Amino acid sequence: MTDEPVLLAGDTQGVRTLTLNRPHRRNAIDAELWAALRHALTEAANDDVRALVLTGAGGAFSSGADIRADDTRDPLTKMRDLNDVTLLLHELPLPTVAKVTGVAVGAGWNLALGCDLVVATPGARFSQIFARRGLSPDCGGTWLLPKLVGLQQAKRLALLAETIDAEEARSLHLVTWVVPDERIDAYVTDLAARLAAGPPVALAQTKALLHESSGRSLREALAAEASAQAVNFATTDVPEAYAAFVEKREPHFTGDRHRQPPSKAPKDTSCVKQ
Structure with a gap:
């Protein structure tokens, strides 16, 4: 001991x-x-x-x-x-x-x-x-x-x-x-x-989708896949993968979310002359 x-x-x-x-x-x-x-x-x-x-x-x-x-x-x-x-x-x-x-x-x-x-x-x-x-x-x-x-x-x-x-x-x-x-x-x-080295968000979702697949119909699986892809496209890993493919290099995945551009205030048109 x-x-x-x-x-x-x-x-x-x-x-x-x-x-x-x-x-x-x-x-x-x-x-x-x-x-x-x-x-x-x-x-x-x-x-x-x-x-x-x-x-x-x-x-x-x-x-x-x-x-x-x-x-x-x-x-x-x-x-x-x-x-x-x-x-x-x-x-x-x-x-x-x-x-x-x-x-x-x-x-x-x-x-x-x-x-x-x-x-x-x-x-x-x-x-x-x-x-x-x-x-x-x-x-x-x-x-x-x-x-x-x-x-x-x-x-x-x-x-x-x-x-x-x-x-x-x-x-x-x-x-x-x-x-x-x-x-x-x-x-x-x-x-x-x-x-x-893989895309962490995509791998996490892939794992969950596979684990839950046996309890789903095909229709339910397709809906779950669509939701997962929407989340994946919101990360920087998708454009990084595309860039790495074009540049013929290994991708660097981080799982980071896209930065949202600052929202622009709507124009005030209340005083615009007709």
Whole structure:
């Protein structure tokens, strides 16, 4: 045991990296770490952060909620903490990447699935372990899994609580890329930098549109897209993208709004001779 914080945070060129830091418990998440995640995700939504990476220390992503922790709170209070973090991560208005090494099981795996993109090493292992603990999935697992893999595969993963490897997870669309151990740090750094360089307002709206798409009709989706584009055209990023295309350079996106020209007072025509 050490006095190190249970969650490490670091910023590099608009990218914030949050590292679950309980390696002695394979980054099992206790009440202190849930609280730290809630605070960190709230800050990320309000700070000048353009992309977020979630990972774990000591060669593991997370072994899930810490069932050995001395926590006397009632189950509903505990679940409120889990749900707060799950919603904050899902609704974060910026791109998120899970960097997974080692185990990602239970609530830990569902936190990774709550990120927009998942990069894993070949040795990563995943499990919806809840049934082995006499529990049902939480942290959004019952909502995420059917959308990602379909209902039948979701039932297989949740009911049997099998452990699958990174390649199978990728084949089921639960991992975006599998990258060798020696390359994953550089790979995620480059990926996060590319996301951070994107148009922040447009990316936030794209993420929200995709998240809400399954509950909309085509007519409703088109209306939502039109509203989003109106907001995008009100930023300086659209003319910047056009200028960069013409000038054959990379665009510099800021998400700034157009400055409104000063309003001109209407002419007083009350004394004009007829």
